[in-house]
Amino acid sequence: MQRQEFQRQERERQTVVLQQQQRHVNHANIIEVLTELFDTWRHGCSVCRIRGRPVGQGGWRLCPHHDQAMVHPEIDEVRKWLTQVRWRQAWAACQTCWAPRAICHRWEAVHDRGPTQYQRRIGGQCQYSGVLCEAVAILLQYSSEEGVS
Numbered sequence: 001m002q003r004q005e006f007q008r009q010e011r012e013r014q015t016v017v018l019q020q021q022q023r024h025v026n027h028a029n030i031i032e033v034l035t036e037l038f039d040t041w042r043h044g045c046s047v048c049r050i051r052g053r054p055v056g057q058g059g060w061r062l063c064p065h066h067d068q069a070m071v072h073p074e075i076d077e078v079r080k081w082l083t084q085v086r087w088r089q090a091w092a093a094c095q096t097c098w099a100p101r102a103i104c105h106r107w108e109a110v111h112d113r114g115p116t117q118y119q120r121r122i123g124g125q126c127q128y129s130g131v132l133c134e135a136v137a138i139l140l141q142y143s144s145e146e147g148v149s
Helices: 002-042 046-051 068-082 131-142
Strands: 107-110 117-120
Touching: 002 131, 046 131, 068 131
Parallel strands: none
Antiparallel strands: 107 117
């Protein structure tokens, strides 16, 4: 009877270990996808990107495909509004660049106990400063246009 109980407990422990390993693999996969997504949106014209046009090398401020006199003020106004958003403390995003703390260089993981927590890294700088805010501003401004992909 004790042997069966021991085997049952051992199976339960193994199940917990496998579940933890799967969570770590899933977390790593999500981080990889997010990093690729942020790196993609970091370069080129986001206005052209959502319109399905070639994005080029420069950002939307340098892009020759749209009327800069109209685009700049509109996007800047939405960005100004978006920067006023204050995220809840528990939300695991950098308050400066909005990227998940897991991919922002301004933060480092602390694995003391329980779920991963993040603390500000001494000397850490956001590598995605403005990327998500700009993308959201452009999407909000141009998402109702025809031809937006």
